[in-house]
Amino acid sequence: MSQLQDQINFNDVDVAPEYIKRACDEQPKDILQEFPKLNFNPNLHILLIGLPKIKEEMKPKLITALKGFLKKNNFIQFQEIDLNNYGYAVLSYENEDQAQQAVEQISNQNFDAKHQLLAFTQKQINHINQTSEYIPITLKSRQQLLAFHKDARSALTIIQEKTKLSLKWLNSLEKKLEDNITEMKLPTYDKLQWSPLGQYLVLFTENEFSLYGAQDLELLHKFEHKKVNELLFSPDEQYVISYDGLQQFIIWNIREERQLRQIVQQQSSINHFKFKRDSKLLAFQTQDEIQIYEAPEFYQKNQLNLKAVGVKQIEWVPQTNYLAVVCYGKDIKTQIFLHDYNKHIDIKWRNIAFEIDSIQIFVHTYGKWVATLIKKKQKNKVFATTLQVGNLSKMDPFEIDEHTVNEDVENIFAELNTGKFALSYREKDKQQKPTSQFTFHLYSVQEDIKKGIKLCQLGEQKGKDTNELLWASNGNYFAMVNKTKNSPDQGKVEFGQISKKNEQPIIEITKSTNHFYMSHAQWDPTGTYFITMSDLWHSVNIWSAIGEQLVKDTITKVTDIHWRNKPIHLLSFKEEQELQNNHKQFIKKYEAEDDKILNKAKYDKEQKKKEMYNQFTQYLNEKRKIYNDTKEIRKKLLGWDEEDQNIYVQYKKIIKEEVVNL
Numbered sequence: 278m279s280q281l282q283d284q285i286n287f288n289d290v291d292v293a294p295e296y297i298k299r300a301c302d303e304q305p306k307d308i309l310q311e312f313p314k315l316n317f318n319p320n321l322h323i324l325l326i327g328l329p330k331i332k333e334e335m336k337p338k339l340i341t342a343l344k345g346f347l348k349k350n351n352f353i354q355f356q357e358i359d360l361n362n363y364g365y366a367v368l369s370y371e372n373e374d375q376a377q378q379a380v381e382q383i384s385n386q387n388f389d390a391k392h393q394l395l396a397f398t399q400k401q402i403n404h405i406n407q408t409s410e411y412i413p414i415t416l417k418s419r420q421q422l423l424a425f426h427k428d429a430r431s432a433l434t435i436i437q438e439k440t441k442l443s444l445k446w447l448n449s450l451e452k453k454l455e456d457n458i459t460e461m462k463l464p465t466y467d468k469l470q471w472s473p474l475g476q477y478l479v480l481f482t483e484n485e486f487s488l489y490g491a492q493d494l495e496l497l498h499k500f501e502h503k504k505v506n507e508l509l510f511s512p513d514e515q516y517v518i519s520y521d522g523l524q525q526f527i528i529w530n531i532r533e534e535r536q537l538r539q540i541v542q543q544q545s546s547i548n549h550f551k552f553k554r555d556s557k558l559l560a561f562q563t564q565d566e567i568q569i570y571e572a573p574e575f576y577q578k579n580q581l582n583l584k585a586v587g588v589k590q591i592e593w594v595p596q597t598n599y600l601a602v603v604c605y606g607k608d609i610k611t612q613i614f615l616h617d618y619n620k621h622i623d624i625k626w627r628n629i630a631f632e633i634d635s636i637q638i639f640v641h642t643y644g645k646w647v648a649t650l651i652k653k654k655q656k657n658k659v660f661a662t663t664l665q666v667g668n669l670s671k672m673d674p675f676e677i678d679e680h681t682v683n684e685d686v687e688n689i690f691a692e693l694n695t696g697k698f699a700l701s702y703r704e705k706d707k708q709q710k711p712t713s714q715f716t717f718h719l720y721s722v723q724e725d726i727k728k729g730i731k732l733c734q735l736g737e738q739k740g741k742d743t744n745e746l747l748w749a750s751n752g753n754y755f756a757m758v759n760k761t762k763n764s765p766d767q768g769k770v771e772f773g774q775i776s777k778k779n780e781q782p783i784i785e786i787t788k789s790t791n792h793f794y795m796s797h798a799q800w801d802p803t804g805t806y807f808i809t810m811s812d813l814w815h816s817v818n819i820w821s822a823i824g825e826q827l828v829k830d831t832i833t834k835v836t837d838i839h840w841r842n843k844p845i846h847l848l849s850f851k852e853e854q855e856l857q858n859n860h861k862q863f864i865k866k867y868e869a870e871d872d873k874i875l876n877k878a879k880y881d882k883e884q885k886k887k888e889m890y891n892q893f894t895q896y897l898n899e900k901r902k903i904y905n906d907t908k909e910i911r912k913k914l915l916g917w918d919e920e921d922q923n924i925y926v927q928y929k930k931i932i933k934e935e936v937v938n939l
Contacts, residue, residue, distance in 0.1 A: 320372075320373040320376070321369050321370055321371075321372070321373065321376055322367055322368065322369050322370070322376065322399070323367070323368050323370070323376050323379055323380050323396050323397060323398055324365070324366075324367060324396065324397045324399075324402065325365070325366040325367070325368055325383065325394060325395075325396050326364060326365050326366075326394070326395050326396075326397075327364060327388065327392050327393050327394040327395050328343070328360070328364040328365070328366060328388065328392065328394070329364060329388075329389075329391075329392055330362060330363055330364050331362055332362065333362060336360055336362075339360065340358055340360060343358075343366075343388075346388060347383075350382070350386070350541065351541070352379065352382040352383060353370065353375050353378055353379045353382065355368035355369060355370060355379070356369050356370060356371060357369040364392075376398060377398060379396065380396040380397065380398055380401070381525075382539075382541065383395075383396040384396050384536070384539060385527075385536045385537065385538055385539045386538075386539060387538065387576055387577065390576055393574075415495070415496070415497050415498075416497075416532060417490060417491045417497060421491050421492065422476040422477075422490050422491060423474070423475075423476060424491070424492055425475065425492070425841070425843070426475075426843050426844070428446070430446040430447055430448070430449075431446070431447045431801040431802070431803065431805070431806055431840060431841075432444055432445070432446060432447075432457060432475075432840070432841035432843075433445045433446075433447060433454065433808070433838065433839070433840060433841070434471070434478070434837075434838065434839045434840075434841055435817075435832060435835060435837075435838050436463075436469065436835065436836050436837035436838065437832065437833060437834050437835055437836065438834045438836060439463070439465075439466070439836050439837075440462060440463055440465075441460055441461070441462060441463065442458070442460070442461045442462075442463050442494070443456070443458060443460050443461070444456075444457040444458040444461075444494065444841070445457060447801075447806060447819065447827075447828070449805075449806070449821070449827055452827045452828055453828065454828060454830070458493065458494060461494060463480065464480070464482070464487075465482070466480040466481055466482055467481045467482060467483065467506070468480075468481040468506065469481070469837060469839075470508075470839070471839055471841055471842045472488075472510050472514055472842065473510055473512075473514070473842055474510075474514050474842060474843070474844060475802075475841045475842035475843045476490055476514050477489065477490045477497070477498075477514070477531075478490065478494055479508060481505060481506060483503075483504065484501060484502070484503045484504070484505070485499060485500060485501045485502060485505065486499075486500055486502065486505050486508065486519060487499045487500075488500075488531070498531060498532075498534055499534075500517075500519065500527075500529055500534065502519045502521065502525075502527055503521060503525075504521040504522065504523070505519045505520065505521055506520070506521065506522045507519070507520040507522065507547045508520070508547075509547050509550055509552070511552045511556040511559075511572075512552055512553075512554055512555070512556050513555075513556045514531065515530070515531060515532065515556060516528060516529065516530060516531065516537070516552075516556065516572065516575075517529050517531055518547065518550055520546075520547045523543075524541050524542060524543045524545070525539065525540075525541055526539070526540040526541075526542065526545075526547075526550070527539050527540075528540070528559075528570075528575050530573070537573075537574055537575050538570070538574075538575045540561070542561075542563065544564075545562075545563070549561060549562040549563075549591075550562075551591055551592060551593055551600075552593070553593045554593065554595045554596070556572060557571065557572050558570070558571060558572070558578075558593075558618075559571075559572070559575060560591055560593065560600060562588050562590070562591050563588075564588075565584065565585065565586045565587065565588065566582060566583065566584055566585060566588075567582065567583040567585050567588060567591060567600070567602070568582050569581040569582060569583075569618075581618060583600075583602075583616060585602055585604055586604060586609055586610075587604045587605055587606035587609035587610075588602060588603070588604050589603050589604065589605060589606070589635075589636065590602075590603045590636070590637065590638050591603075592638055592639075592640045592647075593640070594615065594640050594644050594647065594669065595640070595641075595642065595643060595644040596643060596644040597644050597669065598617050598618050598619045598620075599615040599616065599617055599618075599624075599669075600615070600616045600618065601613075601614075601615055601638050601640060601647055602614055602615070602616055603636045603637075603638050603649075605633055605635075605636055611629045611633055611636070612625070612626075613625075613626035613627075613629070613636065613638070613649060614626060615647070615672075624672055624675070625675075626649070626667065626675060626677075627665070627675065627677055629651070631653050632653070632654050632655065633651055633652060633653060633654065634652040634653070634654040634659050635651075635652045636649055636650070636651050636652075637649065637650040637689065639691050639693060639698075640693065641693055641696060641722075642693050642694045644669060645668075645669055645670070645724065645730070646666050646667060646668055646669055646696070646722060646730050647666070647667045647669060648664065648665065648666045648667070648691075648698070648722070649664075649665045649667075650662065650663070650664055650665075650686070650689050650700075651663045651665065652685070652686070658685075659685040660683065660685070661681055661682065661683050661684070662681070662682050662684065662685065662686040662700065663679055663680070663681045663682075664679060664680050664681075664682075664689075664698060664700065664720060664732065665677050665678070665679040665732075666678050666679070666696075666722055666730055666732045667730075668729045668730035670729070670730075671729055676729055676730065678730060678731050678732040679732065680720065680732055680734060682700055682702070682718055684702040684716075685702060686700045686701065686702050687701055687702050687703065688700075688701045688744075688745070689701075690745070690746045690747070690748060691748075692748035692749075692750070692752045694750055694751070694752060694845070695721075695751065695752030695753075696721060696722030696723075696724075696752070697719070697720070697721055697722075697748050697752045697755075697775075698719070698720040698721075698722075699717050699718065699719050699720070699746040699748070699755070700717070700718045700720075701715050701716065701717050701718075701744065701745075701746065702715065702716060703715060704716055704739070704740065713742070713764075713766070714740050714741060714742060715741045715742075715743065715744050716737060716738065716739045716740070716741070717737065717738040717741060717746055717757065718734065718737055719734070719735040719736055719737070719738070719755075719784060720732055720733065720734055720735060721733050721735055721752075721775070721782055733782065735775060735782055735783065735784050736783065736784040738757070738773075738784070738786075741757060741771070742759060742766035742769050743757035743758055743759045743766070743769050743770075743771060744759055744761060745757065745758050745759070745760065745798075746758075747798060747799070747800055747807075748800075749800045749804030749805075749807075749822060750800065750802060750803065750804040750845050751803070751804040751845075752775070752804075753774055753775050753804070753822075754772070754773070754774050754775075754804060754822040754823070755772075755773050755774075755775075756770060756771065756772050756773070756798065756800070756807055757769075757770070757771040757773070758770050758771075758795065758798045758809075759795075760795055760796060760797070760798060762796075767793075767794060767795060768791050768792045768793045768794055768795040768811075769789075769791055770788075770789070770790050770791065770792060770795070770798070770809060770820075770824075771786055771788070771789045771790075772786070772787045772788040772789075772790075772807070772820070772822070772823055772824035773785060773786045773787060774787055774822070774823060787823040787824050788820075788823060788824020788825070789824075790820075790824060790826075792809040792810075792811060792816070792818050793811060793814065793816075794811040794813040794814055795809050795810070795811055796810060796811055796812045796813070797809065797810040797811075797812070797837075797838060798810075799839070799840060800840075801840040802840060802841075802842055802843045802844075802845055803843075803845060804822065804845070805821070805822055806819055806820065806821065806822070806827070807819070807820045807821075807822065808820075808838065808840065810835065810838050812835070812836065814831070815831055815832055815833060815834060815835045816829075816830070816831050816832075817829075817830050817831070817832055817835065817838060818830075908920075
């Protein structure tokens with residue numbers, strides 16, 4: 278190669294300088310012709326990228342398609358456009374506000390199945406072009422994020438003055454809270470919550486939300502979204518939807534910190550989005566349609582979209598291909614059905630021939646049944662409430678069991694892991710006026726291999742001063758509470774459990790107590806412990822499932838308190854039956870193990886006290902020896918022996934009283 282290089286010599290080739298200059302000028306001229314020619318004014322223009330690459334003759338059709346896309350989504354229309362063949366365009370608007378709003382509307386929208394749009398103002402472009410130090414995304418493995426699950430203890434988050442966070446472990450045997458993370462300073466925030474799996478602690482501010490996680494709760498991810506106030510995590514916590522409370526929804530990939538899609542929909546809520554259990558599909562409930570989006574990019578699957586006039590609620594049924602749908606409204610046919618997305622068929626619920634006020638739908642955690650709560654009305658007044666449960670293993674015809682309460686039920690409290698329901702309504706006096714007392718009807722969904730699904734009434738709780746019932750995640754325990762501010766019954770708590778008598782489930786109230794000015798009440802994720810808090814008195818109580826007080830504490834300026842979420846492990850039907858049938862043996866076994874732990878802790882504590890006592894005694898003896906050794910010196914200095922009792926003189930004062938007659 279070196280010989281070839283020596284043989285080739287261009288020095289003899291005579292090229293005119295004018296030719297070289299002209300060629301250099303023409304090359305960039307041709308390149309510049311491919312870019313938009315508008316004078317880019319940062320106040321009026323935006324840069325749009327991500328459009329399809331087209332030939333020159335297709336530009337008019339693409340401009341028409343872009344206008345139609347903006348009109349369909351109710352986005353602001355541009356005044357002028359300059360478009361090239363490589364998917365870039367410059368759009369001009371009437372004023373700066375319109376340009377800024379257009380960027381927010383268009384960014385991350387899917388123009389079609391293959392093209393996603395991005396829009397930028399000049400200010401954003403300048404910011405991108407600035408050279409700054411690259412800060413990589415902090416990625417933690419799933420094992421690191423879920424490391425705390427290995428510890429069987431329940432974790433408690435305590436917030437003080439909205440600036441200090443501490444994470445505590447509950448030591449139920451010694452009845453105290455132990456430090457996990459002693460104290461962590463928080464930035465100013467509006468709201469705080471845990472993700473469903475407990476991987477992330479979320480802090481909301483006015484224009485962004487931040488995710489903290491791993492062992493030391495370090496800052497992992499930050500996402501910008503103006504006025505964000507609600508989040509919905511996917512079941513695997515790989516994706517999250519943020520909502521501003523008005524009309525803007527943004528779907529994010531958490532680990533990539535990437536915005537996947539933006540949806541603008543007025544008169545909607547975060548509850549209109551439902552992730553499938555495997556996080557591969559996302560259903561969105563609009564006014565008369567159900568839209569389906571597919572991970573990982575969440576493009577809309579138009580072929581799966583479903584027309585549903587008057588749709589009010591949707592729920593995926595776990596471990597199936599069904600989507601449960603409820604439709605009703607004025608001049609709209611009331612419908613409850615299950616839509617099979619694989620076979621594209623609908624399985625209808627029982628016909629509803631009466632006038633209804635509202636319908637709610639509930640789905641079993643493991644997809645064995647679907648329940649509905651139907652409020653019936655007549656002359657615009659609710660006169661009865663029906664709870665129905667449909668067996669998903671017998672759907673031809675649909676096997677449904679139901680129970681009706683002839684009252685206007687105010688609230689329903691559901692525990693969907695084990696199938697427990699509680700309906701509550703206000704009691705009435707002799708004049709049929711509502712009182713402050715409540716009645717609770719408790720139900721359990723029983724499974725039988727031969728009889729199928731059955732809705733069993735557990736019993737009633739009448740004349741209660743509590744107005745809310747909270748189920749433990751295992752379904753065996755519950756707590757009735759009253760947190761209503763300024764109510765004379767605020768702070769009342771009643772603990773109960775579902776036990777068996779003659780093989781029949783019954784309700785047993787295990788404890789009635791009070792936590793004055795209670796403002797917060799919550800079961801821990803395992804359903805073993807119950808916490809109550811008063812933000813007025815800064816007091817915190819932790820109870821066992823049956824109402825035994827484990828911890829009573831006052832925490833200075835406590836403003837919020839949360840159990841850290843974690844996935845629960847439910848016993849199988851056989852394991853639960855074995856536990857119920859042999860509960861006395863289990864109690865003896867684990868009480869003995871607890872005693873060993875407690876005795877060891879007690880022994881260690883006594884040994885420590887004994888060691889401290891010996892150290893203190895040794896200290897006193899050393900000081901006594903020094904005191905005795907300096908006795909003669911003190912006698913010389915004082916002139917007497919301070920320990921000789923004979924040198925001290927005692928004086929006795931006698932008070933004599935006389936009565937003087939006046």
